Amino acid sequence: MATAIDAAQVTYQAPDLEVMERFLTAFGMTKAEGSDENALYMRGNGTQHHIHATHKADTARFVGASIEVATRADLDELAAMDGSSSVVESTEPGGGYEVEMHMPDGFRIKAIWGRAAVEPLDTRAPIAFNDIRDKRRVNGNVRVAAGPCPVHRLGHFVLHVSDHDASMAWLRERFNFLDSDYFLPPGQDGPVVGTFVRLDLGETLVDHHFMLVLQSERVGVHHSSFEVTDVDGVMSSHDFLLEQGYHLDVGVGRHVLGSQIFDYWKDPFGFRIEHYTDGDTVDASYQPTKFNGTASETTQWGNRPPLEFFD
Numbered sequence: 001m002a003t004a005i006d007a008a009q010v011t012y013q014a015p016d017l018e019v020m021e022r023f024l025t026a027f028g029m030t031k032a033e034g035s036d037e038n039a040l041y042m043r044g045n046g047t048q049h050h051i052h053a054t055h056k057a058d059t060a061r062f063v064g065a066s067i068e069v070a071t072r073a074d075l076d077e078l079a080a081m082d083g084s085s086s087v088v089e090s091t092e093p094g095g096g097y098e099v100e101m102h103m104p105d106g107f108r109i110k111a112i113w114g115r116a117a118v119e120p121l122d123t124r125a126p127i128a129f130n131d132i133r134d135k136r137r138v139n140g141n142v143r144v145a146a147g148p149c150p151v152h153r154l155g156h157f158v159l160h161v162s163d164h165d166a167s168m169a170w171l172r173e174r175f176n177f178l179d180s181d182y183f184l185p186p187g188q189d190g191p192v193v194g195t196f197v198r199l200d201l202g203e204t205l206v207d208h209h210f211m212l213v214l215q216s217e218r219v220g221v222h223h224s225s226f227e228v229t230d231v232d233g234v235m236s237s238h239d240f241l242l243e244q245g246y247h248l249d250v251g252v253g254r255h256v257l258g259s260q261i262f263d264y265w266k267d268p269f270g271f272r273i274e275h276y277t278d279g280d281t282v283d284a285s286y287q288p289t290k291f292n293g294t295a296s297e298t299t300q301w302g303n304r305p306p307l308e309f310f311d
């Protein structure tokens, strides 16, 4: 099994790259080196070369995701499995090597290794928060104007699949995933219809989820999710995207599973995309729980998703 160490990118197709670029720039990403009239690569303010790719095509479609693995040997191991490509040099900007695979519903998953890192962008530091116990902001203040908040990284993505168990088996065979929490139908003790998975990096802290795999009658991506600087980033960006006339989906609120403060938008092609901050971080010892709620009950406070959110 390969050791995944980070989410590298999500990949889409869309008919108009300029429209996508305008939205993703307002959303807080920056155009990356290597973009041209056929492909748009957008980066965050971290060291990853890019985190969101869109290829020009007549129809808008989610293609898949790329996952960064720890070593070249991880690629060799994946390449030896049924249905995998051999290890090839990546043709994407940033270079490196990759293995292409397809999940049971056809989502393309690429394992990548050796992609060049880039210099982080100079963006504002997180704002220290004062609570009743810790007053971290001393002789300072908060001044945040409405505007794009820098997206730091791709945190997770969520897939609707036709056979939850088959997709999970496929993933578990290939990557160091651990179950973080389970979705069960409301009021029932089973079956598991959704699994939140995280990376197993031992004692190293990781996000509560790297992926969520959900049983559904409608196969496709549910959303991709990007971590932003802090809660002021989420809120000030919320105001800015509304001012720009973009389509708010659900937000702002705080999730139950993973605890993130979230804000969901629709990109110009109808794909749901999330800003989040303050998610749970866990290590390999965290034990999964079972959640028997409706989509609305996945939110603790704020704007609740409608009942059909996960349909």
Ligand SMILES: [Fe+2]
Pocket (backbone or CB within 6 Å): 156, 223, 224, 225, 274
């Ligand atoms: Fe999310």
